[in-house]
Amino acid sequence: MAGTASIHAQISGYLDHLVVEKGSSPHTLAAYRRDLDRYRRYLEAAGVTDLTGVSEAHVEGFRADLATADPDTGRKALAASSVARALAAVRGLHRFATRDGVTDVDAASAVSPPTPPKRLPKAVPVDRMIAMIEAAGGTETDTEPARLRDRAMLELLYASGARAAELISLDVDDLDGLDRPEGGSVILRGKGGKERVVPLGRPACEAVGAYLVRARPALAVKGGPALFLNARGGRLSRQTLWNVVTVAARRAGLTQEVSPHTFRHSFATHLLDGGADIRVVQELLGHASVTTTQVYTLVTVDTLREVWAECHPRAR
Known part of the structure; x- marks a missing residue:
């Protein structure tokens, strides 16, 4: 198992990979950065400080957290499409970490994003x-x-x-x-x-x-x-x-x-x-x-x- 860099550093490495290797747009990068920052805060609150300590249960818990409202803070539950986008960022991060030798196991591979309801485009006559x-x-x-x-x-x-x-x-x-x-x-x-x-x-x-x-x-x-x-x-x-x-x-x-x-x-x-x-x-x-x-x-x-x-x- 390689390295125990902080989650913040591991996320930064993944975002750099998206820029250099994938040519992702600034808009995509901004969305992924927001979603992964929320993921980092969730993991740190659970006592996880690097990706080697993440289990499938943590990823499942994050998915559930995204879809759950918090009356105490006023935080609203995300729509299925937003949860799916955030899970895509998380799955990409873990896939990259595994391929790069940071982790031995891809903890997110078995966690599927929700299926957003199909919404038809609204064309103007x-x-x-x-x-x-x-x-x-x-x-x-x-x-x-x-x-x-x-x-x-x-x-x-x-x-x-x-x-x-x-x-x-x-x-x-x-x-x-x-x-x-x-x-x-x-x-x-x-x-x-x-x-x-x-x-x-x-x-x-x-x-x-x-x-x-x-x-x-x-x-x-x-x-x-x-x-x-x-x-x-x-x-x-x-x-x-x-x-x-x-x-x-x-x-x-x-x-x-x-x-x-x-x-x-x-x-x-x-x-x-x-x-x-x-x-x-x-x-x-x-x-x-x-x-x-x-x-x-x-x-x-x-x-x-x-x-x-x-x-x-x-x-x-």
Whole structure:
């Protein structure tokens, strides 16, 4: 059995491994750090000071603790999806410790995360999606550069199905062929740094082109490669993107909750509704497995059922 470093040091080593070897995103690392810090505190409260002292019972106890509310402290029970995420971090930590020779036995290997309830993505109808894009305006100020930037971001979100992190990490050089009659393309870098090329239609090309020519030069006070910039010339943040989407949804009169991921859901659902092959949609979304993409087929079946119930003479 190797080493008896503190749990804090062992967690730090695992997070470094995720950065260097796995290319995990900053968002994933932040979530894993929070979950593993809570795991460390749980183990230390149980008198465990390094991973060699962890048993399967400790991991099971942590899983139960996550799903249990504490009236004394006001701590709420985590949802099944949050428990599953935290257990994924814990299982990854123990698997890494075993492979690295820190522990002889993987104490978490037999502890399964709960199965989250299947929640179908909520797509926005095409007309409402267009209304949101057209309602995009400056949220920092109502200047022309901000309006053009926000319109370009929402057009690009809907045209490409990009994740929020993929959109804000785009550089100018990731775009190609914006002035071609048939449309251009964008390189998106997904989980694990995997790249995919997604075509862009004329509306997105024109909106991004207008931003590049008429708005970005006014925002680019610092220089640098970032495509979408804030009012100070830095790369746009996730929070600003969320604000842009929220304001556009409100201006368009949408009552449902809308996020940047809603654009991704709608992108996939509208493609499948239009007859796209599911494996093509899988590639466009950057899913490693078609199983992940299949959740959108359930949405389109529901849509078909609604149309059938409304229109078929023998539906009632």
